[in-house]
Structures are given as structure tokens and as C-alpha cells.
């Protein structure tokens with residue numbers, strides 16, 4: 001049976017976060033179960049973009065600090081690393097507050113920039129994964145709980161996509177196109193290659209609504225931890241009132257026989273059952289709850305009518321062009337006073353929304369999807 005722990009944590013006050021994470025990990029057997037003396041441990045937060053901690057886009061620095069301290073206490077050598085989507089990693093680390101944590105706690109901060117080819121183990125022939133991640137003795141995964149316009153939610157399994165260095169991520173988005181199932185299957189296979197020893201989710205303040213970049217930061221008030229990233233994602237869905245197999249990565253894991261239809265998960269900590277977290281109004285990105293249920297062939301055929309799509313708010317857009325620079329499908333360009341999106345080219349990956357520093361991109365539903373919703 002899988003074990004997942006969840007501890008109440010109502011703010012990012014340092015002692016509260018530290019105590020919640022210590023207890024959550026202790027309930028799983030303590031950090032010594034996951035880290036051995038002298039091991040180099042890569043701590044992998046969500047550091048996708050240069051956004052301040054209160055925007056709820058990236059993992060909060062106090063969560064990173066607490067895990068770094070636990071790793072050191074267990075005799076491990078902590079490294080903090082991720083690969084941002086665009087822009088300078090140094091700037092991302094500074095703005096997210098993670099550079100300060102690394103310096104104060106004496107942990108090396110590394111950009112996952114070098115790639116090493118690794119053969120796939122199932123559907124995909126080849127992956128290019130960060131060599132820094134492959135060299136680490138252990139990986140501890142620190143996702144932020146957020147909604148995601150394409151993948152519904154970005155939790156423990158999706159967070160590992162950051163182990164694919166920088167722009168190589170773009171190629172995966174392009175390969176999958178609008179096929180959510182193919183992208184989810186790739187994430188599941190990638191998880192099997194990376195095999196984090198532990199996942200600790202920052203769900204103190206999560207993001208709901210228009211995630212992953214412009215949603216609403218909202219208090220969910222807990223830290224969740226577990227050895228099995230699928231079990232963590234499953235339980236987190238339960239906590240926020242989302243049917244777990246709506247999550248494409250869990251669905252793909254079930255289809256591959258990696259996660260059961262009715263998992264037995266022992267929930268330890270402050271909540272006797274997911275409902276005790278009291279989260280009843282967690283908003284999903286518009287339309288996605290329905291979109292994923294539509295067969296891929298139909299979605300492809302009626303793409304504009306049946307999918308959600310990014311929409312630029314011209315009033316907020318500062319024409320910084322970061323989105324256009326990032327767009328895997330090269331579907332965006334500066335046009336007069338704003339950004340135009342070519343929806344025929346757009347693959348609905350929502351990378352633009354995730355990285356827009358001004359919250360100028362939201363999610364619009366295709367007319368038929370809206371009608372069905």
C-alpha cells in the first residue's frame with residue numbers, strides 16, 4: 001500500500017513550513033529513508049519563470065529551505081536545480097527567492113542545462129534529460145500545486161518536465177501537438193526514468209482558475225508528501241475535489257498499468273480523509289474538465305471549436321515578446337499594438353501563459369466547448 005502524508009500549513013511563516021514538512025516526512029519514515037550519508041541530492045522545485053513567490057507560480061522558497069535543511073540533517077549534500085523556460089536562470093532564482101535560500105543554507109544552485117540522451121522504456125525511443133539530474137544520487141521533487149490550461153493540473157509528475165533542459169522542452173510540446181494523451185504518456189515515461197525518491201508538494205497557497213501562469217493564488221493550506229508521485233497526485237486531486245483520473249498523467253499511468261484504478265493509499269497526518277481539508281470551490285481552468293474527455297480525433301478535427309486557447313489581454317500586455325520567443329509552434333507575433341496568435345498553428349501548450357510576466361494571457365474556450373460546458 002502507498003502512503004501519503006498531509007499536514008496543515010496555513011502560511012509561509014518559516015517555522016510553520018519547517019514543522020509541517022518535517023512531520024510530513026517523518027510520517028513517511030524520516031528523511032534518512034530517502035537520503036543516505038554523503039549522497040548528492042537534487043532538490044527540484046518549480047522554477048519555471050521569474051515570478052515573485054506570492055504569485056503562486058513557483059515553489060515557495062520556504063518550502064525549498066525546509067527540504068534543504070532536512071537533506072543536510074540526514075547527511076546529504078543538497079543541490080537546488082531546475083531549468084527555466086525562458087530568460088536567465090539567475091534572474092529566475094533571484095525573483096523566486098530561491099537564490100537567497102540557496103545562499104543562506106549553503107546549497108549549490110544549478111541550472112539543468114546540459115542534456116544527455118537516454119533511451120525510452122516504452123512508447124518513446126529517446127529522451128534528452130538533464131545530465132545534472134542523471135548524475136545526482138537522488139532527486140527530491142518539489143512541485144507547486146497549480147492548474148494548467150492543457151494538463152488540467154501541474155503536480156508531482158508534471159513537475160519533472162523541468163528535468164528536460166531549456167528549449168528541448170519545446171520539441172516535446174511540438175511532437176505532442178494538441179494530443180494531451182501523448183504528452184501525458186511522455187511525462188509518465190519521463191517520470192520512470194527520473195524516479196524521484198520523494199515528492200513534497202507546496203499546496204500552502206496553490207493556484208486555481210487560469211493556471212499555470214495567470215490563475216488565482218488561493219490558500220489550500222497543506223503540505224503533501226509521498227514516495228510515489230502518482231499516489232501523491234491522486235491524493236492531491238482528492239483534496240481539491242477533482243476526480244483523479246481527469247488528470248491526463250494519472251489516466252496515462254493507469255493505461256500503462258503503472259497505477260491502479262482503485263489505489264489503496266494510506267493517508268497520514270492532519271486529515272483523516274481528503275474532505276477534511278475543506279476545499280470545495282477549487283476552480284479548474286475553463287473547459288478543461290470537459291475537453292480531455294473528447295476523443296483526440298474529434299478534438300483535432302474541430303480544434304478551434306472544441307479546445308481551450310490562450311487569449312492575450314491587450315490592456316495588460318507590455319509587448320515584451322517573451323511569449324512569442326518561447327512559443328514552441330511559433331504561433332505568436334507582435335502585430336501593431338499587440339500580440340496576435342495564429343490559432344491554426346497554436347498547439348495549446350499554454351507555455352505562453354505560464355511565462356507571461358504580466359498576467360496578460362488567459363484561457364478562452366472554443367465556442368462549442370463553451371456551449372457543452
Ligand code: SF4
Nearest residue numbers: 317318320321323356
Ligand atoms: S502577452 Fe505577456 S509575455 Fe506576451 S508580449 Fe504581452 S506581456 Fe509579454
Ligand code: SF4
Nearest residue numbers: 327346347349350352
Ligand atoms: S500560442 Fe501559447 S499555447 Fe499556443 S503554441 Fe504558442 S505558447 Fe503554446
